[in-house]
Amino acid sequence: MRDETKAILADLIAFPTVSADSNLALIDYAADRLRQCGASVSIFHDETGQKANLFATIGPDVDGGIVLSGHTDVVPADLTGWSGDPFVMRQDGDRLYGRGACDMKGFIAAALAMAPHFARAPCRRPIHFAFTYDEETGCLGGRQLVGALKELPFRPAVAIVGEPTSMRVIEGHKGCYEYTTTFTGRDGHGSEPDRGVNAIEYAARYISRLLAIGDELRRTPPLSSRFTPPWTTVQVGRIDGGVARNVIASHCAVEWEMRPVSRRDADHVKSSLAAYCADELLPAMRRIAPEADITTTVIGEVDGLVPMDDNEARDLVATLTGSNSTDLVAFGTEAGLFQHLGMSVVVCGPGDIAQAHKPDEYVTLDQLAACLTLLEKLDAKTRDNSSAA
Numbered sequence: 002m003r004d005e006t007k008a009i010l011a012d013l014i015a016f017p018t019v020s021a022d023s024n025l026a027l028i029d030y031a032a033d034r035l036r037q038c039g040a041s042v043s044i045f046h047d048e049t050g051q052k053a054n055l056f057a058t059i060g061p062d063v064d065g066g067i068v069l070s071g072h073t074d075v076v077p078a079d080l081t082g083w084s085g086d087p088f089v090m091r092q093d094g095d096r097l098y099g100r101g102a103c104d105m106k107g108f109i110a111a112a113l114a115m116a117p118h119f120a121r122a123p124c125r126r127p128i129h130f131a132f133t134y135d136e137e138t139g140c141l142g143g144r145q146l147v148g149a150l151k152e153l154p155f156r157p158a159v160a161i162v163g164e165p166t167s168m169r170v171i172e173g174h175k176g177c178y179e180y181t182t183t184f185t186g187r188d189g190h191g192s193e194p195d196r197g198v199n200a201i202e203y204a205a206r207y208i209s210r211l212l213a214i215g216d217e218l219r220r221t222p223p224l225s226s227r228f229t230p231p232w233t234t235v236q237v238g239r240i241d242g243g244v245a246r247n248v249i250a251s252h253c254a255v256e257w258e259m260r261p262v263s264r265r266d267a268d269h270v271k272s273s274l275a276a277y278c279a280d281e282l283l284p285a286m287r288r289i290a291p292e293a294d295i296t297t298t299v300i301g302e303v304d305g306l307v308p309m310d311d312n313e314a315r316d317l318v319a320t321l322t323g324s325n326s327t328d329l330v331a332f333g334t335e336a337g338l339f340q341h342l343g344m345s346v347v348v349c350g351p352g353d354i355a356q357a358h359k360p361d362e363y364v365t366l367d368q369l370a371a372c373l374t375l376l377e378k379l380d381a382k383t384r385d386n387s388s389a390a
């Protein structure tokens with residue numbers, strides 16, 4: 002099993018599935034392996050036809066299944082800092098190097114290696130495989146997949162998202178919502194500011210309102226929040242506008258983000274800002290320049306995973322790994338998408354997030370072995386008629 006996982010990981014790393022590029026070859030590879038062991042496999046393409054999600058089922062088409070979830074895309078790997086080709090797996094001692102080794106092809110390799118075992122005899126509880134595209138660029142694939150899952154005649158109950166947590170059991174993370182808000186005014190000579198519409202000035206008012214909303218959120222964190230910091234944060238990371246000191250700026254773009262602890266907070270921030278633009282900023286701008294505008298582009302809206310008292314996925318994985326503590330992490334995953342579908346969700350996978358997105362990314366054989374042990378115990382559990390799982 003361990004050699005098999007290693008061989009599959011080498012194959013997966015050799016598909017250069019950088020988010021900007023196609024992941025179809027990898028999806029075909031996974032689909033072949035899953036079909037060979039009798040899984041029913043559905044593939045959902047994006048509108049370009051160059052990327053796809055895979056959803057597969059081993060076992061009966063009934064409610065209550067367990068989803069093993071992983072994204073197939075990886076962040077880019079330019080050669081600086083790498084000791085070898087990022088898309089050729091290289092072993093050095095206990096470490097397997099390659100782009101995506103821990104984030105998160107290691108988990109996908111372990112899941113694929115286990116597929117024939119899940120399939121060797123009928124199981125009561127279906128095991129599903131959900132492999133997505135474009136997680137690293139805003140969970141676009143996950144969003145599409147969740148839309149497709151809503152149409153299924155059955156509803157999985159549990160999702161295990163195998164992002165690298167060093168096999169720790171993670172039950173929550175904040176969301177990450179990213180935007181660029183662009184202000185279009187009217188240019189003019191700096192000596193006559195009232196004849197133009199200064200996009201920078203309106204952007205400044207917008208930022209002030211955003212920060213005021215941030216202060217209000219800081220004063221009202223959810224009572225039970227275990228996040229650090231416990232409230233929803235907002236942040237402006239970059240602004241870009243204007244051409245010169247003595248010219249009224251006709252353009253300004255504000256790049257900002259928030260890390261919501263709940264979707265309610267996220268909706269509050271968005272609707273407050275939208276109302277402020279519609280009721281105050283835009284009318285003031287258009288009194289002078291009817292062509293003035295404010296547009297917000299969504300760069301990514303990755304939902305958080307809200308820690309829940311009642312969480313079967315967490316309890317199941319904690320039992321199987323023998324872990325007696327659960328934790329929160331600072332990075333985003335696709336987990337919140339599954340949670341919004343009404344599933345219980347946990348994040349637990351091989352490898353250390355500290356190695357993700359870096360040159361010489363690796364996963365250790367130890368971590369892969371721990372992941373396989375978890376999946377083997379899961380396999381045993383789904384066949385154990387005496388227990389609830």
Ligand SMILES: [Zn+2]
Binds near residue numbers: 105136164
């Ligand atoms: Zn990842």
